[in-house]
Amino acid sequence: MGAERPPTLDEVWARVPAEVAEARFGRARAPLGQLVAQVSEGYTRERGDLRRASTGRDAMHARLRFFLPRDLAKVALPLHELDAAGLLPARRWRVLDLGAGLGTTSLGAAWYASRRETPPEQIAVDAVERDAAALGAFEALAARHGELGLPAMTLRTRVGDLKKGVRERGPYDLILLGLVLNELPFAERRGLLEGLAAKLAPGGSLIVLEPALREVTRELHRLRDELLEAGALSVFAPCPHAAPCPMRATKKDWCHEDVPFRLPDPLAEVARAAGLRFERLTFAYLTLRRDDARRAAGDEWRVVSQPLKTKGKLELWLCGGAGERRKLMRLDRKASEANAAFGEARRGDLLRLGSDSKRVGPDDAVERRHPRLAGPRTGE
Structure with a gap:
């Protein structure tokens, strides 16, 4: 088994929405990249008039041909x-x-x-x-x-x-x-x-x-x-x-x-x-x-940041317990087989920690759940 690759859309998702856009709204009046930039500006910076940013022929081309497959x-x-x-x-x-x-x-x-x-x-x-x-x-x-x-x-x-x-x-x-x-x-x-x-x-x-x-x-x-x-x-x-x-x-x-x-x-x-x-x-x-089902077990912490790597150490922000947000740190020289999952963790992962300390030691076991939707694996 090799490394995981991220999921990838097939190119049919570029072709079919483009055909639907032209059939229903006619040809676009500007290059697609330009139309996408205009709609993106409306989505992120001019949110007071989202309807204007998302309607009309050109906006429909941008939405169908780019934002739909992206999102x-x-x-x-x-x-x-x-x-x-x-x-x-x-x-x-x-x-x-x-x-x-x-x-x-x-x-x-x-x-x-x-x-x-x-x-x-x-x-x-x-x-x-x-x-x-x-x-x-x-x-x-x-x-x-x-x-x-x-x-x-x-x-x-x-x-x-x-x-x-x-x-x-x-x-x-x-x-x-x-x-x-x-x-x-x-x-x-x-x-x-x-x-x-x-x-x-x-x-x-x-x-x-x-x-x-x-x-x-x-x-x-x-x-x-x-x-x-x-x-x-x-x-x-x-x-x-x-x-x-x-x-x-x-x-x-x-x-x-x-x-x-x-x-x-x-x-x-x-x-x-x-x-x-x-x-x-x-x-x-x-x-x-409406039921009490929950993704995380009661003793798991969710990673809510990207890994924060600085000289000689690795830090992660975690959320868990009774609504606590905490920063957990591992010195590079304290890395071990027991805590290897800490070094592999990414935003959204669930971690089970072997210690309540804010520092991960070489003997502190760390378990990781990484429920990401992966693409095909290399080497298969």
């Missing part, structure tokens, strides 16, 4: 965590996708499902989205599920805002809100999620994905705390505890994912032209349930 794999991580715990259905997935847009998150769920040893026989999606043009593009992509290498998909669409999702009948195995909850006034978010909880099938999960922007993510931390206090939903992941989020103790900290991912070469070139990263996915998420 669809984000939902794979929370799905993989559920799968590892045996919490995904085997044969048929019933999905409600709110603020579905072009179908990015549902298509991402289908892409993840296609990578399972035994994919589901069918994925049935109810999609709610206020933009009829975006839903039309989603329908066109779903109709080509076989060409995209996805399981059989059925799609029912409804034009409307997020609140209309609460009126869908259900029950659903998965309810998805992909990069959209932040567009709702904060005061309305908890009520929406608690209303959706009633639409979950027994054992179902609600996944919220958000951009890895500080203020957006800190609002997600605050929402998490309010949901746990109200008691209608529990947090399966990413949090290893149900105590208040320690990131909220200061005004500058936030917790997000940063995972390896490879775009097809044509889309990597577009990212370069737009000045965007293309080898990693960054996002924040919550996986919510």
Whole structure:
């Protein structure tokens, strides 16, 4: 067995969305890299008018041809965590996708499902989205599920805002809100999620994905705390505890994912032209349930930083216990076989520590769980 490589999209994800974009919206009026840069600016710096940044012919080309394939794999991580715990259905997935847009998150769920040893026989999606043009593009992509290498998909669409999702009948195995909850006034978010909880099938999960922007993510931390206090939903992941989020103790900290991912070469070139990263996915998420299932065991700590390597030592920020955030350090000369997992740990990993000390010694055993969705292994 060799080293793991990050998951990679097949080039069909560059070709098919481009064909759908041209068929539905006509030819783009500028190079794709330029259009992607414009939309990215609207997403990250001009968030007061997201609708303007995401509609119109050129924006649709950027969203379909670049942002959709770039973002669809984000939902794979929370799905993989559920799968590892045996919490995904085997044969048929019933999905409600709110603020579905072009179908990015549902298509991402289908892409993840296609990578399972035994994919589901069918994925049935109810999609709610206020933009009829975006839903039309989603329908066109779903109709080509076989060409995209996805399981059989059925799609029912409804034009409307997020609140209309609460009126869908259900029950659903998965309810998805992909990069959209932040567009709702904060005061309305908890009520929406608690209303959706009633639409979950027994054992179902609600996944919220958000951009890895500080203020957006800190609002997600605050929402998490309010949901746990109200008691209608529990947090399966990413949090290893149900105590208040320690990131909220200061005004500058936030917790997000940063995972390896490879775009097809044509889309990597577009990212370069737009000045965007293309080898990693960054996002924040919550996986919510009505039962008490949790990804982490009670004695595990979650790594919430990248490794901090300085001369002679390695440090990691961890979250765990009763809502504690702590920095753990290992001197290079204290590295050993027992604590080797500390040196291999990355953001999002779960660690079981053999000591309560803030310093890892050579005799301190460290166990690591690294539930990343890997690509094919070299040497196989």
